[in-house]
Amino acid sequence: MELTALPAFEDNYLWLLCDSTQALVVDPGSAPPVTEALHRLGLRLAAILVTHHHGDHTGGVAALRDATGAQVFGPAGESIPKPFTPVHGGDRVQALGIGWRVIGVPGHTAGHVAYFADDINGSPLLFCGDALFSGGCGRIFEGTPAQMLASLDALAALPADTLVCCAHEYTLNNLRFARAVEPDNTALANYQQQCQALRDQGKPTLPTHIGLERSVNPFLRSRQAAVSRSVKAHTGCTNDDVAVFAALRQWKDEFK
Ligand code: ZN
Ligand code: FE
Numbered sequence: 001m002e003l004t005a006l007p008a009f010e011d012n013y014l015w016l017l018c019d020s021t022q023a024l025v026v027d028p029g030s031a032p033p034v035t036e037a038l039h040r041l042g043l044r045l046a047a048i049l050v051t052h053h054h055g056d057h058t059g060g061v062a063a064l065r066d067a068t069g070a071q072v073f074g075p076a077g078e079s080i081p082k083p084f085t086p087v088h089g090g091d092r093v094q095a096l097g098i099g100w101r102v103i104g105v106p107g108h109t110a111g112h113v114a115y116f117a118d119d120i121n122g123s124p125l126l127f128c129g130d131a132l133f134s135g136g137c138g139r140i141f142e143g144t145p146a147q148m149l150a151s152l153d154a155l156a157a158l159p160a161d162t163l164v165c166c167a168h169e170y171t172l173n174n175l176r177f178a179r180a181v182e183p184d185n186t187a188l189a190n191y192q193q194q195c196q197a198l199r200d201q202g203k204p205t206l207p208t209h210i211g212l213e214r215s216v217n218p219f220l221r222s223r224q225a226a227v228s229r230s231v232k233a234h235t236g237c238t239n240d241d242v243a244v245f246a247a248l249r250q251w252k253d254e255f256k
Helices: 032-041 062-066 145-156 171-181 187-198 208-216 223-237 241-254
Strands: 002-008 013-017 022-026 044-049 071-076 085-087 092-095 097-106 115-119 123-129 163-166
Touching: 002 032, 002 163, 013 085, 013 163, 044 062, 044 171, 071 092, 092 163, 097 145, 097 223, 115 145, 145 208, 171 187, 171 223, 171 241, 187 208, 208 241, 223 241
Parallel strands: 022 044, 044 071, 071 085, 123 163
Antiparallel strands: 002 013, 013 022, 092 097, 097 115, 115 123
């Protein structure tokens, strides 16, 4: 299996996973980069996995489905270009001959889902849309902080070697904020240097993996003493886990 990040718009990645003849694509906000890659690689599009309804994740769905007959999977209850196969957290679906576990990760949108496979080339693989980013997480547009925290807890509990395919190249910005939250985290400082070097060479910082995110991503670390202390010092918030997480998310929203 081969995994490729197709860049689109300013900073989106459309993830393409393929065997020697067929491919699936995740969140095709735009059709042309996908059509071009299929043509270049001589692949048939078998399936489209959609994580949530935002236009930068769904804009190319109808054109790709109409051109290829690919089966579209998307979260039940969100407005995805019809017809599509609705999925819910806890479902198992087959696409490209692979069994995918659907994980409900509401918060960024109300019905946001992620797709997880246990073994692609020997490692687990996660497509998480705008729920989790490297060093950050999605903005809370439709859900509550409690939902977002529970969603990120579910993703953080996946195996450490899970490859994480996020939908945006937001890593450097996220890490600048993460360093403000945890100035003494050396794993974070080292990771920031590695990511800067990748971006200087024009390369993606993704995929990341869950074990690394647990050590650098403040949104997976909001219960760690260093993070909650920093949130409390910055915002005055001294409440429970959800309040600390909500204050951390709001701090990031306002961070320049
Ligand atoms: Zn989104
Ligand atoms: Fe997005």
